[in-house]
Amino acid sequence: MHLTLLISSAGRRVGLIDCFRRSAAAAGISLDILACDMEPGLSAACNAADEAFAVPPYGDPSFVDAILDIVRDRGVDLVVPTIDPELTPLAAAIDRFEAMGARVHVSPSCVIDVARDKMRTAEVLAGAGVPVPWTVPFMAGSVLGQSGWPAFLKPSAGSASRGIRIVNGPGDLPEAIDEAMVLQQLLVGPEFTVNMFIDQGGVLRSAVAHRRLRVRAGEVEKGRTERDPMFRELAEGVARALPEARGVLCFQVIVDEETGPRVFEINARFGGGYPLAHHAGAEYARWLLEEVAALPSTAHDDWRSGVLMLRYDAAIFEG
Incomplete structure (x- = not known):
């Protein structure tokens, strides 16, 4: 069995590429890994891939067409996006990928629209009985009641900790904003x-929690897996x-000292800390490849608790 995988917005995701390589070998799959980015020559993951391609940024109207060109020309079987903003255009083009015989690892637009909007995330989760922090849209000039301070101010469509800050009172609020914002507990x-990991039938096959011991630029740098029925x-x-969600997703939760666990963000993709779950035995990359290859699934929820990840900076040299 041979498959071709394309990692989009590959950036520094060398660890994710390694997970797919090991998974393919364990499943008896011959795997070619392609990667793309705006500047592939400056991407560590593109250098670690078998072949790399330059593509426009996700906001460019030609972004999806560029990905589809690679899929067609290289016979790609699976496309794996790695950043939140590219999920929306890729989800809108699912049918175009399927027409070429490729699966793009993204949930339907109805799921992405919720995950990419923190206000809708809070509303939809609360409607399903999931505990969430209080969340309200922020309008420049609006003031919360005294009981609402301090609070988080964050972009409604933000990711990787972009633009978030603590506001202690009305005096900390901006007078003008250039994107939709929310105030949150x-x-x-x-x-x-x-x-x-949710399989193609919509069944939740695995849920792996890790404590975020240290975070850098919104991504876990040091973490440890922890098993607790609460997380399941x-x-x-x-x-x-999100009954139509499929594949790999992750969400963030803080166990608040006063109110208990509160889910406040969903990433409908492989998270930056996924290699920790993989090393703990939850090999989502393998299970995804098995689905694409129509092999029997080895998915399970028997992963190891107490596995510690300590990330460090490495380098790739050329010339």
């Missing part, structure tokens, strides 16, 4: 990422709230 307590219950709630 300031949560105080340990933070966790829960990685989920939260994952089941997220899956219930």
Whole structure:
């Protein structure tokens, strides 16, 4: 069995490429890994791939066409996006990829529209009984009641901790904004990422939680897997709230000192800390390849708790 995989917006995702290589070998699949980015010559993951391509930024009207050109020319079987903003255009083009015989690893637009909007995330999850922080749209000039301070101010469509800040009172609020923002309950307590794998039948097959011990630029740098029925219950709630979600997703939860666990963000893709779940035995990359190759699934929820990840900077040299 031979498959060709394309990692888009590959950036620094060398760890993700390594997970797919090991998974393919374990499943008996011959795998070619392609990668694309705006500047592939400056991407570590593109250098680690078998072949790399330059593509326009995700906001460019020609972005999806450029990905489709690679799929057609190289016989790509699976496209795996890695950043939130590219999910929307790729989800809108699912049918175009399927017409070429390729699966793009993205949930339908109805799921992405919720995950990419923090206000809708809070509303949809709360409607499914998932505990969430209070969240309100922020309009320049609006003032919360005194009981609402301090709070988080964050872009409604933000990711990787972009643009978030703590506001202690009305005097900290901006007079003007250039994108949709929300004010959200300031949560105080340990933070966790829960990685989920939902199979093609819509069944939640695995939920792996890790404590975010240290974070850099919104991505976990040091983490440890922890098994607690609470996290499985939260994952089941997220899956219930998003019944059309498929593949790999992750969500963030803080166990607040006063209100208990609160889910505040969903990433409908492989999270940056996925290699920790993979090393703990939850090989989502393998299970995804098995689906694409129509092989029997080895998906399970028997992963190891207490696995510690300590990331460090490495380098790729050329010339």
